[in-house]
Amino acid sequence: MKGDEVGRFSKRQLGVVVAAAFAVTMAVPIGAAVAAPGPVATAAGTGAGLPDDDRPSPEAKAQRQRAADALEREILSGGRQSRATGEPGTVDSLKISGTHKVFVLAVEFGDKTTPEIGGPAGPVHNGIPKPDPKKDNGTYWVPDFNQAHYQKLLFGDQQPSFKDFYRQxxxxxxxxxGQVTNWVKVPYSEAYYTAQGSMDKLISDGFADWVAQRKAGGATDADIKKELAQxxxxxxxxxxxxxxGQLDHLMVLHAGVGAETFGSHLDPRVKEVIWSHSSATDKPVAIGTTGVAASDYTIEPENAGVGVLAHEFGHDLGLPDFYDYSGNGCAEDPLACQDNATGFWTVMSGGSWLSNSDKVRGTAPGGFGPWEKLMLGWLDYQAVRYGQEANVRIDAPNAKQGANPQALVVILPPGQDGKGRYYLVENRRNIGYDQDLQHAYFNSYGATLFQRFAYQPGMLVWYWNRAQKDNNVSEHRGAGQVLPVDARVSPIISDDGRAIRPRVQMYDAAFTLSATKPLNLTWDNTTPDGVKYTAKVTQPAQPAQPTFDDRNSWYDPRAWRSSVDVPKTGTVISLFGEQRGGRTVDIGVSFPGAH
Structure with missing residues (x-):
């Protein structure tokens, strides 16, 4: 139910991965005062030391800022309707089009190390144990992680695949x-390469073995150079x-699981295993004597699904993480310190770990949100200026028909600091990769059996606030760079008084013309004196909520991780019609409280 008792329950997304376990914390007692919003101290040993999967260079950070500035200028000057043209971007833009080639290097590890580093040898590929489906319905596993497997996973035409995801x-x-290499072997253990602090040596050693393999197969230096030139x-x-002179996109697949799968960055095994991430080498790594080098890269584990691959490649294209990566609170609650309102709504947050079945996680991600597509130049949208009422018909992102836009951008008055503010409105339906929103998941702390539930389709309203640089709501409660508004903001609580995690809280965040479906989950916990028990999370069907009015409060301090403090501009956005089974909707924008 949604009620008056709320604790802090949020997700810990380690690197790229939404953690497998849900934190358990006791809720605020009924009637207890709720602390006023304010800054939260960073726990010792976290914060700057928290593993981060998005590691852009200073130049890349600067380009992201310029790209956001350019997008804002486009919105403000582009008139009422703008179409994504498919034109390539510039140094001041992240827009991208055409076909790009991705070089995929599959690497397994040797047994060399140093006494100071130690750690286990390897791993080599195909060493991940087969999960018992009665105990684990989350781990992705196939009998043979070979070249053919990755070629289909990455570049097959089927849904899901990495190629199909970006096409859609x-x-x-x-x-x-692209083309996936056969497994190459590097001399040192994964623990050794992890301890280096960068992936330069791993990439260098990996390419050294790849070049050696190619030459052993009869290729000359000229042949290899010609191959890389593609x-x-x-x-x-x-x-x-x-x-x-550099590979456009390098994807490294490493043998074994990713460190993010351990459930906590405080797990001692983390220092021996690579976190999935996107970054660049400290300096370009020469590939043999070919004259071609490697620099920007993504790296993912052997059993990566399409979700982690698509998420990391989003970083490679310039997109930031949408979850809270500040590290605040991770020492006391390492599995719950990175949650916010984005939940499963975007692949740049928890959506990277959705699936198209209830037997595994991460194999079929949800889609991007509207802001990410705007930045990449992939979204047809209509802009509505403040004070100019409009009725707009928009299509779902994966169900475009004719001239209808796919999103609505409402231009608000700037804040007192002069920074731009916008509502981004989209129509999310169970179509294309958004079908995977029907397989959102929940589990108790430490469990590997996941309960599934469905996100509710409808009109999703995002608030883009240019005064914020990230979605770290633990540092600025109620505020973020781009956050969706929860249409039913009252917190959901279990029958033992605990608040549900924000990514579950956001299951009914969309504005709808009809009632939502009920939610029924269970939650295992242990009392302070060690008694185990199971609580129920029961949320009855909620009535239709078709209207967003920013004169109302959409921020609840009791649910500060999943609610958004929008500006009071007198803007009303209403869903008033649906066609094609909801694939097309009619939205009205009015300004009864304009000032």
Whole structure:
């Protein structure tokens, strides 16, 4: 139910991965005062030391800022309707189109190390134990993680695949192609490479073995150079379609699981295993004597699904993480310190770990939100200026028909600091990769059996606040760079008085013309004196909620991780019609409280 008793329950997304376990914390007693919103101290040993899967260079950070500025100028000057043109971006833009090639290097480990580093040897590929489905319905596993498996997973035409995901999300404006190497072997253990602090040596050693394999197969230096030249067609620094002597996109797949699967960054095994991430080498890594180098890369584990691959590649294209990565509170609650309102609503947050079945996680992600597509130049939208009423018909992201836009951008008055503010409105339906929102998951702390539940389709309203640089709500409660508004903001609590985690709280965040479906979950816990028990999370069907009015409060301090403090501008956004089974909706925008 949604009620008056709320505790702090949120997700810990380790690196790219939404953690497998849900934290358990006692809720605020009924009638207890709720602390006023304010800054939260960073726990010792977390914060800056928290593993982060998005590690852009200073140049990349600067480009992201310029791209946001350029997008804002486009929205403000582009008139009432704007179409994504499919044109390539510039040094001041993240827009991208055409077909890009991705070089995929599969690496397994040797047994060399140093006394100071120690750790286990390897791993080599195909060493991940087969999960028992009666005990684990989350781990992705296949009998043979071979080249053919990855070629289909990454570049197959089926849904889901890495290629198909980006084709659908871009409406065909952007595509990926590539080839996966056979497994190459590096001399040192994974623990050794993890301890280096960068992936330069791993990438260097991996390519050394790949070049050796190619030469053993009869390839000459000229042959290898010609092969690599196929992957150097794009100048990342200038954002132009021209070679620059570096691989356009490098994806490294490493044997074994990712460190994020351990459930906590405080787990001692973390220091021996690689976190999935996107970054660049400290300096370009030469590939043999070919004259081609590797620099920008993503790295993911052997049993990566499409979700983690798509998420990390989103970083490679310039998108930030949408979860809370500040590290605040991780020492006392390492599994719950990175949750916010984004929940499963975007692949740049928990959506990377959705699936198209109830037997596994991470194999079929949900889609991007509207802001990410705007930044990449993949979204047809209509802008509505403050004070100018409009009725707009929009399509679901994966069900475009004719000239209808896919999102609505409401331009609000700037804040007192002069920074831009916008509502981004979209129509989320169980179509395309958003079908996977029907397989959201929940589990108790430490459990590997997941309960599934469905996110509710409808009109989702996001608040884009240019005064904020990230979605770290633990540092600025109720505020973030881009956060969805919860249409039913009262917190959901279990029958033992605990607040449900925000990514579950947000299951009915969309505005709807009909009632939502009920939610029924169980939650295992242990009392302070060690007695185990199971609580129920029961949320009855909630009535229709078709209207967002920013004169009302959509921020609840009791649920500060999952609610948003929107500006009081007198803007009303109403869902008033549906066609094609909800694939097309009619939305009205009015300004009865304009000032």
């Amino acid at each position: 999300q871009s409406q065909g404006r952007f595509g990926v192609e 992957y150097d067609n794009w100048n990342r620094a200038k954002h132009l379609d021209q070679p620059d």
